Amino acid sequence: MNIMANHKKLLQKARILRKQLGPNLRDRVVANIYQQAEAITQQVVQQNHLKHNLDTIIDIIVTSKIFGYPLMLLLLSGIFWITITGANYPSELLFTMFSGLEDWLTTLFQGLNAPAWLHGILVLGLFRTLSWVVSVMLPPMAIFFPLFTFFEDLGYLPRVAFNLDKFFKKAGAHGKQVLTMCMGFGCNAAGVIACRIIESPRERLIAILTNNFVPCNGRFPTLFTMAAILMGIVANSSHNLTASFLVAGVVIFGIFITLLVSWGLSKTILQGVPSSFTLELPSYRLPKIGTLLIRSILDRTIFVLLRAVIVAAPAGALTWVFANLRIQDLSLIAYFSRWFDGFGRLIGLDGYIIMAFILGLPANEIVLPILIMSYLSQGAMLELNSISALRELLLHNGWTWLTALNMSLFSLLHFPCATTLLTIQKETKNTKWTLLSALIPTAVGVILCFLVAQIARLLNLV
Amino acid sequence: MGLTHKSTGINTFFAELYSEFSSTEAVIALAGNPNTGKSTVFNSLTGLNQHTGNWPGKTVTLAKGFFKHKGDHITLVDLPGTYSLLANSVEEQVARDFICFGEPDAVVVVTDATCLERNLNLALQVMEITSQVILCLNLMDEAKRKNIQINYEKLQRLLGIPVIPTVARNKEGLDDLKAAIHAMAFGEEKPSPKIIYYDDQLEKALDELKKELEASFSTVINSRWLALRLLDGDIALMKKIFKYLSELHN
Known part of the structure; x- marks a missing residue:
């Protein structure tokens, strides 16, 4: 017993001394060890510089305080610019091809004397949704993923993690969270699984709960489309460069929200001190273009597209049924949308948009197709074969720049898709965290959209 | 458990x-x-x-x-x-x-x-x-x-x-x-x-704590290192050591 009392006394003493020393002791200790290691190394190691130091020179630039952040911003915008510009043409080509195919299918159905509802479900519902999903998603993904994989393989991502580490530390989170967010760009479910690389359970939970704040590829097409439409409404032309800055801005805003929510969590329900870690900055390696293309196209683009197609096909058919089944004079979709309309308009959206997000729970990819189909069921039947036609349709349904902006924001900030939620449940084994991971982003999104809408209306901007 | x-x-x-x-x-x-x-x-x-x-x-x-x-x-x-x-x-x-x-x-x-x-x-x-x-x-x-x-x-x-x-x-x-x-x-x-060698302030705290630790731990573990860990707030390690000691005694 005497020993136990002694131990208690010791711990007490340590606590008092620790208080006197102030915070960041771990950093002081680690910094000291590193300094000594550096001092010793300088005394015993002689090195012929040159080639070995090219990496070091690049690292000094990309991780420097002055150039580091602008370079990241530039690269991000650059990737988006190439994606938006490059995706336009193949997108329109696919639109045209699919609408030609649709006409052919319609003729075929008419020739076979098929009933109108069958033609509606299969062609106007299933096929049309599929063709939109493919034409909207495939081109940007086929450009974005190889580019992103290129920087991943090059070894740039650990440098990004290095640059952003101090922000995450200030937010009480782990620097490796950046790497899990990069995975989230591909797919939030994958990002949540990637959180396993964070050892501390507290910081891992923070990373899991906030992963949804980086837009996954299911939401990127929506963001790209919204940026193009916003530019179309505001400037009456598609300024690709401005649109790409817009998307980059949304992504950076997502990172900002991530930091803010991480900070909030680490100050409330997930309190604690961030743990230090060693991040190895690997040597830069020029990726092999062949394997890069195969890997990013097959493993990512086709994989994601297939997943979207599998969800979109039944969803498209179902939405068509909802859009054409009528209660009194209203379609089922219009009927339900009415419920959400007041709330939707309050936050700068409308009932159809809210409903599209709810019906899009299985996969974010189908939110936009569902929305388009709902609008089309309103009677204004037009051939949808390009982005400008889509803009006409949206304007016709009362859209303003505010709707496009808030649609982007809400796309960034709302509940994760069903797959991600299931993954979170599996990873945390806790329903409370899973619910929270849906509640937090939705609450942030609703509040933010509400504020933006109210301010815009107050200032008479809409 | x-x-x-x-x-x-x-x-x-x-x-x-x-x-x-x-x-x-x-x-x-x-x-x-x-x-x-x-x-x-x-x-x-x-x-x-x-x-x-x-x-x-x-x-x-x-x-x-x-x-x-x-x-x-x-x-x-x-x-x-x-x-x-x-x-x-x-x-x-x-x-x-x-x-x-x-x-x-x-x-x-x-x-x-x-x-x-x-x-x-x-x-x-x-x-x-x-x-x-x-x-x-x-x-x-x-x-x-x-x-x-x-x-x-x-x-x-x-x-x-x-x-x-x-x-x-x-x-x-x-x-x-x-x-x-x-x-x-x-x-x-x-x-x-x-x-x-760490900075003077830290060294002084280390010395103080080390003296207290030496009596009970010096045979088992380096007391300077243990003092450093305790100052770092590694209570889990301390508990592990207590357990280890009591298991040794048994």
């Missing part, structure tokens, strides 16, 4: 370790950063005489093996590759616990000669826990190819521990390493490692 600390804890592991190698005369731990060729060193030293086991309750595997030198049986334990011993991850915790509580007769820190600075961080941290440390400068051939020259005699002087250059891939320098391990394990070589 079905399992008690005793049935899952480190002591079971050590009991198993020592029973498996009943003829063990010395236990050596092999530490090092990932990708330094640590496993190559381990494999070349032990050959086929090895066995991989789980750390009880953890998913980290530890390989054990032995070799004979001058007729003495020496057991090697291959610790997980880590960059530090600050116990941020399970791997670091396992490595640290073994060096602390496994009572190894010496710790060999395998380092990558092409990036000595990063590797020295770990070596310095190990030297804070125990003075029985040998530095193995591996991948000397790659260092040569990259035009990196290391004055290892000077390094030996600065660190105060034996420094052995090796190319484990080609079995170069392994006999020297075996000899150095043997000499240290059986007390023929008494190293006096360099002690890291």
Whole structure:
């Protein structure tokens, strides 16, 4: 017993001394060890510089305080610019091809004397949704993923993690969270699984709960489309460069929200001190273009597209049924949308948009197709074969720049898709965290959209 | 809480370790950063005489093996590759616990000669826990190819521990390493490692706490290092030590 009392006394003493020393002791200790290691190394190691130091020179630039952040911003915008510009043409080509195919299918159905509802479900519902999903998603993904994989393989991502580490530390989170967010760009479910690389359970939970704040590829097409439409409404032309800055801005805003929510969590329900870690900055390696293309196209683009197609096909058919089944004079979709309309308009959206997000729970990819189909069921039947036609349709349904902006924001900030939620449940084994991971982003999104809408209306901007 | 600390804890592991190698005369731990060729060193030293086991309750595997030198049986334990011993991850915790509580007769820190600075961080941290440390400068051939020259005699002087250059891939320098391990394990070589000096304020607090700790812990664990961990707020480690002590007493 005497020993136990002694131990208690010791711990007490340590606590008092620790208080006197102030915070960041771990950093002081680690910094000291590193300094000594550096001092010793300088005394015993002689090195012929040159080639070995090219990496070091690049690292000094990309991780420097002055150039580091602008370079990241530039690269991000650059990737988006190439994606938006490059995706336009193949997108329109696919639109045209699919609408030609649709006409052919319609003729075929008419020739076979098929009933109108069958033609509606299969062609106007299933096929049309599929063709939109493919034409909207495939081109940007086929450009974005190889580019992103290129920087991943090059070894740039650990440098990004290095640059952003101090922000995450200030937010009480782990620097490796950046790497899990990069995975989230591909797919939030994958990002949540990637959180396993964070050892501390507290910081891992923070990373899991906030992963949804980086837009996954299911939401990127929506963001790209919204940026193009916003530019179309505001400037009456598609300024690709401005649109790409817009998307980059949304992504950076997502990172900002991530930091803010991480900070909030680490100050409330997930309190604690961030743990230090060693991040190895690997040597830069020029990726092999062949394997890069195969890997990013097959493993990512086709994989994601297939997943979207599998969800979109039944969803498209179902939405068509909802859009054409009528209660009194209203379609089922219009009927339900009415419920959400007041709330939707309050936050700068409308009932159809809210409903599209709810019906899009299985996969974010189908939110936009569902929305388009709902609008089309309103009677204004037009051939949808390009982005400008889509803009006409949206304007016709009362859209303003505010709707496009808030649609982007809400796309960034709302509940994760069903797959991600299931993954979170599996990873945390806790329903409370899973619910929270849906509640937090939705609450942030609703509040933010509400504020933006109210301010815009107050200032008479809409 | 079905399992008690005793049935899952480190002591079971050590009991198993020592029973498996009943003829063990010395236990050596092999530490090092990932990708330094640590496993190559381990494999070349032990050959086929090895066995991989789980750390009880953890998913980290530890390989054990032995070799004979001058007729003495020496057991090697291959610790997980880590960059530090600050116990941020399970791997670091396992490595640290073994060096602390496994009572190894010496710790060999395998380092990558092409990036000595990063590797020295770990070596310095190990030297804070125990003075029985040998530095193995591996991948000397790659260092040569990259035009990196290391004055290892000077390094030996600065660190105060034996420094052995090796190319484990080609079995170069392994006999020297075996000899150095043997000499240290059986007390023929008494190293006096360099002690890291922290800033004055921290040193004063360390001294104060160290004095209190020495009475109860000096036989078990380096009290300066323990004081540093306590100041760092590592209460979990302290609790582990209490448990370890009471299990020793029983």
